[in-house]
Amino acid sequence: MATQDNATNDIEQPVGLELRGGALAFGDRAVFNNLDLDIPAGQTTCLLGPSGVGKSSLLRLIAGISPEATARRLLASDGRPIAGRIAYMDQRDLLLPWLSVMGNVTLGARLRNEVPDRHQAEALLQRVGLEGEADAMPAALSGGMRQRAALARTLMEDRAIVLMDEPFSAVDALTRLRLQDLAAELLAGRTILLITHDPLEALRLGHRILVLRGDPATLSPVLEPGGQPPRPADDPALHGQAAGILRDLAG
Amino acid sequence: MQTAARTIITLAVLLAGWQVLVWVTGVEFFILPGPWRVLQSLADNVELIGRHAAITLLEIVLGLICGSALGVLSAIALSWFPVARRWLLPLLVVAQAIPVFALAPVLVLWLGYGLASKVMMASLIIFFPVTTAFLDGLRRTEPGWLDLAHTMTGPGGRQERWAQLRYIRIPAALPALASGLRVAAAVAPIGAVVGEWVGSSAGLGYLMLHANGRMQIDLLFAALFVLAAMAVTLFFSLDWLLRRLLPWQPDSLPTE
Numbered sequence: 001m002a003t004q005d006n007a008t009n010d011i012e013q014p015v016g017l018e019l020r021g022g023a024l025a026f027g028d029r030a031v032f033n034n035l036d037l038d039i040p041a042g043q044t045t046c047l048l049g050p051s052g053v054g055k056s057s058l059l060r061l062i063a064g065i066s067p068e069a070t071a072r073r074l075l076a077s078d079g080r081p082i083a084g085r086i087a088y089m090d091q092r093d094l095l096l097p098w099l100s101v102m103g104n105v106t107l108g109a110r111l112r113n114e115v116p117d118r119h120q121a122e123a124l125l126q127r128v129g130l131e132g133e134a135d136a137m138p139a140a141l142s143g144g145m146r147q148r149a150a151l152a153r154t155l156m157e158d159r160a161i162v163l164m165d166e167p168f169s170a171v172d173a174l175t176r177l178r179l180q181d182l183a184a185e186l187l188a189g190r191t192i193l194l195i196t197h198d199p200l201e202a203l204r205l206g207h208r209i210l211v212l213r214g215d216p217a218t219l220s221p222v223l224e225p226g227g228q229p230p231r232p233a234d235d236p237a238l239h240g241q242a243a244g245i246l247r248d249l250a251g
Numbered sequence: 252m253q254t255a256a257r258t259i260i261t262l263a264v265l266l267a268g269w270q271v272l273v274w275v276t277g278v279e280f281f282i283l284p285g286p287w288r289v290l291q292s293l294a295d296n297v298e299l300i301g302r303h304a305a306i307t308l309l310e311i312v313l314g315l316i317c318g319s320a321l322g323v324l325s326a327i328a329l330s331w332f333p334v335a336r337r338w339l340l341p342l343l344v345v346a347q348a349i350p351v352f353a354l355a356p357v358l359v360l361w362l363g364y365g366l367a368s369k370v371m372m373a374s375l376i377i378f379f380p381v382t383t384a385f386l387d388g389l390r391r392t393e394p395g396w397l398d399l400a401h402t403m404t405g406p407g408g409r410q411e412r413w414a415q416l417r418y419i420r421i422p423a424a425l426p427a428l429a430s431g432l433r434v435a436a437a438v439a440p441i442g443a444v445v446g447e448w449v450g451s452s453a454g455l456g457y458l459m460l461h462a463n464g465r466m467q468i469d470l471l472f473a474a475l476f477v478l479a480a481m482a483v484t485l486f487f488s489l490d491w492l493l494r495r496l497l498p499w500q501p502d503s504l505p506t507e
Contacts, residue, residue, distance in 0.1 A: 064406065065398040084405035094395045097499040098422045108403035111414045139499060157403060 014042035014191055015160050017062065017082060021072030024057050030216040031057060037210075037219060039161075041077055044184075044192040044229060046206030048199060050249055053217045055195045056165050062193065063088045063163050076161070087157040091166040093150040095138040101125065102134040105153045124152045127186060144175035151179070155186055162187055164194045168201065177233050180204055184230035199245035203238045205229045211248065220248075284469040289476060292469035300458065300470075304477050307455040310366060310443040311485065314373020319435055321374065322381025323428065329382075330389040331416065347379045352445050359450035369451065373442035377435040384434070388427025392420045426500040429493040436489045440482040 022035035031054040039045045049055045060066035062074065064083055076082045095104045105125065106116030125134055128148040138146055147168065154162060167183070168176045184205055196202050202209045203225050211220035223245070225231065231238055266286045272278075273285040280288060293300065329336050329343075355372055362368035396419050404411045447456025455478045462470040494500075 060398070063398070063402050065401050086402055088399060088402035090395055090399070092395055094393075094399050096396065096419065096422070098425075098497075107400075107418070111400055111404050111411075111418055113410075113414065137499060163402075 013078070013160075014189060015085070016041040016077035016191055017075075017161060017193070018077060019062065019071055019074050022058060022061055022069065022074075023071070024054055024061070024066075024069040026068070032212070032217040035217070035219065039191060039193055040208070041191050042189055043207040044187075044194060044205055046194045046196055046202035046209045047212055048196060048202050048209060048245065048249065049212035049217070051197065053212050053214075055212055058212065059163050059165050059193060059195050062086070082161060085159055086161045086163055087154045087159040089150060089154045089162065089164045089167045091169045093138070093143075093146040095146055095149055095153075097138055100135050100137055101130060101141070101149045101152075104138065104149060105156050107153065108157050121152070121156055124155050125149075128152045128155075128182060144171050144179065147171055147175075147179060148182070151183060151186070159190075161191045161193075164192065166195055166197060169197065176201070181230050199242040199249070200233070200238065202245070203241055204231050204233060209245070211245070213249065281466050281468050284472055288469045289472040292467075293473035293476065296470055296473060300455075300474055300477055303453060303455050303458040303474070304481065306366075306453045307440075307443055307447065307478065308481060310369040310446070310454065311373060311439045311481070313366070313370045314377060314442060315435060315439045317370060318374035318377030318439070319381050319432060322378045322431065322435075323385055325378070325382045326385035326389060326428075327416070327421070329386050330420070331412075343379070343382065347383070351376045351442070355445050355449040358446065364450050364452055368449075369443045369446035369454070372446035373439045376438050376442035380434040380438070381428070381431040384431025385424055385428040388424025389420050391427075392423045396423065425497055429497055429500070432493065433486070433490060436486045437482070440478060440485070444478065 017037075017039040019035070019037040022037065023033050024031040025033075035058070037058070047055055047058070057066055057069050061069035061071060062082070063086055065088070074082065076085060095101075096107065099107065102118070102121055102125075105121045106118070109116040122131075122134060125131055128151050130145060130148055130152065133141065133145065133149075138149070141149065147170070150167075154164075164183075168179045171179065180201060194202070194205060206229065207224065209223040209225065211223075212218070213220065223241075225238075225241065269286050273283060284292075329339060351372070354375065355368075358368045358371050358375075362371055397415060400415050400419055401411070404414060407414075443454070444456035444459075447454040448460060451457045455474045458474045459471050459478075462468070462474065
């Protein structure tokens with residue numbers, strides 16, 4: 001799959017990510033403290049955890065959009081800063097309602113005062129299954145289509161590192177499975193940190209799975225499901241592992 | 252179509268009520284003329300009323316343009332400079348509590364009996380609702396959009412702020428600005444007419460005062476009718492225009 005479109009999959013050398021001494025506190029309560037996280041290059045790392053444990057805060061810290069959380073050291077594996085090398089995808093599509101799908105997909109270029117590459121945007125819209133919807137307004141799209149547009153916007157940024165915060169949690173189950181396959185296909189080869197509350201999603205998409213829990217929260221040992229994602233949703237082994245993770249999360 | 256029918260029925264009922272009131276109370280025509288008499292006066296004085304109405308309309312439109320432009324610029328400046336916000340925002344809130352009408356005599360004193368004092372009056376009364384509504388909109392940008400924009404530009408200081416303002420904050424605040432402009436369109440005629448009452452030699456406000464002094468109450472009502480029609484037309488044209496320009500604005504209260 002990584003062969004057909006040079007412009008999207010042939011990115012700069014994949015880079016990993018290393019975080020040292022991540023900390024977040026609200027008043028006296030430390031949500032997490034002195035947290036270390038390594039994300040290997042070119043792989044999908046899934047982060048699971050109960051709600052309120054600070055998963056999103058951790059992701060936002062890496063994305064540079066958390067005013068509260070701090071890190072002693074946050075660098076790409078090549079030793080350079082990561083600002084400007086990440087793309088961010090939220091569980092809400094965050095499409096601007098006054099812009100067409102095309103306008104939303106090319107938003108980053110306009111914000112950076114660059115000329116948007118419409119051909120590239122059209123190619124990406126086709127790959128996420130939104131060909132012919134370039135001029136549609138977001139309000140006219142279904143939830144699944146909106147999230148596809150958000151995925152196209154994320155791909156359009158063409159960044160080495162992609163941070164995703166429960167990107168498929170707001171759509172119905174069937175749409176979610178399709179979006180997972182699509183994302184796994186289109187983002188292959190990039191370094192991905194994916195936050196999810198769904199163990200099955202983590203098991204389908206992740207090369208590695210981490211669990212964040214406790215008070216203050218710490219990262220659990222890594223689970224590596226083996227094989228290449230996206231793994232089939234009807235694999236019984238996956239469901240067995242998912243049940244195990246759920247027990248782990250509850251315990 | 253239904254809306255039009257409803258408007259006509261409402262109007263007819265109001266006019267009939269007015270006529271009935273005049274019949275039942277037997278009130279003198281120089282106290283409260285009936286609608287028919289007002290209509291006749293309107294027909295007889297159509298040129299006179301038209302001439303004064305054109306002046307008032309000009310004052311209202313110029314006031315709307317000046318006041319709105321000033322309000323938009325102030326809101327953007329206040330959102331851009333935190334220092335300006337800290338110092339001027341409390342002032343703005345206090346200034347809003349001053350009845351602008353009380354300033355009308357001073358404005359006439361300073362700017363004369365002509366167009367300028369009325370345009371200034373209308374601008375002043377428009378300025379506050381437009382500024383506060385737009386500033387409110389600029390401050391309440393969905394944080395997720397700004398976060399997304401930040402990951403796209405990277406930390407870029409002033410250039411990043413400018414891009415966010417231009418591509419996200421301002422468009423996102425346009426529905427709030429539209430609310431401010433609707434209020435402005437509703438109050439602008441008040442400003443112009445109050446200005447005319449205080450001191451002028453032309454305009455519908457002047458004509459009404461003049462007619463009142465000479466017991467031409469039917470003419471007064473005819474002028475009032477034209478003023479109301481103008482204000483209503485202005486409001487609904489602006490409303491229509493704003494809806495066309497901002498089709499994404501959520502409207503959860505269906506009109507039909």
